[in-house]
Amino acid sequence: MDAHTLFIIDDEETIRDSLAFALESTYTLQTFETGQEALAVIPKNPPDLILLDIGLPDISGIEVLQQIKGTHPGIPVIMITAFEEITTVITAMKSGAYDYLVKPLHMDALEIVIANALETVSLKKEVKGLQEQLIQENLPCFIGESEVIQEMLTFVDTVAKSPDTPILILGETGTGKELIASAVHHRSPNFRSNFVTVNCAAIPRDLIESEIFGYERGAFSGANPNGKRGLIEDAHRGTLFLDEIGDLSLKAQAALLRFLETGEFYRIGGTRKHHVQARIVSATNKDLEQMIQAETFRRDLFFRIGVIKLEIPSLNERRSDILSLATFFLEQFNRKFSKKVTTFSEQALQAIMTHHWTGNVRELKNIMERGVLVAKGTTLTPGDLGFSEKPSNGSNADTMFAPLTTDGIDLPLLRQEMDKFYIKESLTLTNGNESQAAKLLNINHHTFRYHRKKCMDTDQGEDNNQGDGS
């Protein structure tokens, strides 16, 4: 391993020489007579540790220390002082010095202080690296191969980068709003701080403001006599996720708006302003615009929380994700229950692929949990999943899917063909009326147009390829 690099900053030549003599066999040294000279080199070539004289001729050692801590807070700085002047030493330690030594220097003591400082720094680096690795390895996994989900995840990566832009996540219950909120947090620069969740629907309306912003002692009867910090404080430099934001009382809405605009808030019953930096991510499956009409949700707050809006489509609108989600949960629950369920029976697969998922991914997850738990063998049956063993009437289940053989199938192509078939059928049935066609397929207009365009693109691609070959 390369030797650690040390900078010695001292105007006395004898001190520089004696330090160099004592330390040069263990460390790579660079010596400086003035603070300015050292400050010019540090940004280009930062050392592992600095020995810094307090009484320098150009700018004081304390000032040099403060500048180093401002730009390179991780470098330990050991101050050297001619006499133990307590106020200077306190200022140095308050400004972030690692330790101080009084002249004349005892080389044994100096070597111990340097070795300890370097070990502390390397331990801190190791802990930070391990923390980051742990967080990255446990990142919540949002499964979805459909293009809408892939595009949304790319967008999530982009918007997560700004640490404080408010984000509003919309979508039916169980579509994964909380999972996306947590992905935003974990992909943001603030991922080391807390991700704090408040389910606004689960807290009585008259208590919600005090839960989020806290209260001072004696704020209301029944309150904790010592007062209470708000959850917003726990989210400092992190993320506060307000689930079911439509359930916020109007009073809490006003306090939230003030916080979003100024970064400040008051605890209930308090007069002292508190400052917190936290990103607010909100989610709801309610129609907030309708609530604005009914005057139960503030229009100004709606705009403020939704600087970025993410809309997660229902599972029925992205049926191509069902199989990958089911497989993901199969593996997850195999691990949880120490089971070895490896496949779905043909009927179980049909049931999963044709079911109408009103509870979205949560419903699929619950069904898979039950299935893996009760399955007797290695293959999941419709009964294990709580479906009827017989294909439901009119589902054409036997003929809907080609049997899977050891030759395999081209699932992406099958999905593409199925999309194309139903898009065309629905347009024929509705005389080309897109919004009626979308209704027939139980998808929204936007998703319909997206799939229609994709089908047209692949049709064109095929035509071009045929043209090339002729």
Ligand SMILES: Nc1ncnc2c1ncn2[C@@H]1O[C@H](COP(=O)(O)OP(=O)(O)OP(=O)(O)O)[C@@H](O)[C@H]1O
């Ligand atoms: N794409 C996904 N990949 C993996 N797991 C998912 C996905 N979407 C949702 N889940 C899982 O489904 C469950 C429900 O998701 P989540 O709680 O995030 O939904 P929600 O939209 O916030 O629901 P609600 O509106 O009821 O609060 C969770 O256990 C979550 O981990």
